[in-house]
Amino acid sequence: MGISRHATAHWEGDLKAGKGQLSTPQSGLLDNTRYGFNSRFGDEKGTNPEELIAAAHAGCFTMALSAKLTEAGFPPTSLDTRAEVDLSMENGPAFSQIRLKVKGVVPGIDAAKFQELATDAEKNCPVSKALSAVPISLEAELAG
Structure with missing residues (x-):
């Protein structure tokens, strides 16, 4: 269960x-x-579905990336992710794009391996899978 x-x-x-x-x-x-x-x-105080989906996606992806990095022998010092969810009004409201941007402090890893593991985490986190009908882009950057 x-x-x-x-x-x-x-x-x-x-x-x-x-x-x-x-x-x-x-x-x-x-x-x-x-x-x-x-x-x-508009700009009234309160939340909205796009903001909540962005928060869920950022959190899920970041946890998945932490797991992938640790499994590969590169436990992260820190990961900071921004998720942006775009709502298009063409042909009725629909999510048109999601952008994930992650910056990591990960001792001992090179940029290519970090990108590889970030891409794997993006493809396999449960929220990415649930949102697979929406184009998702990923920017992965090592700090320092």
């Missing part, structure tokens, strides 16, 4: 004027976090 996690969403009102709250009851980390049309398409 695998691991199961959940989140909840509550919404009131129509799309543009309505407001919602997202919660993660198991961890309590998101507790009635606001989201809505203007936090998604």
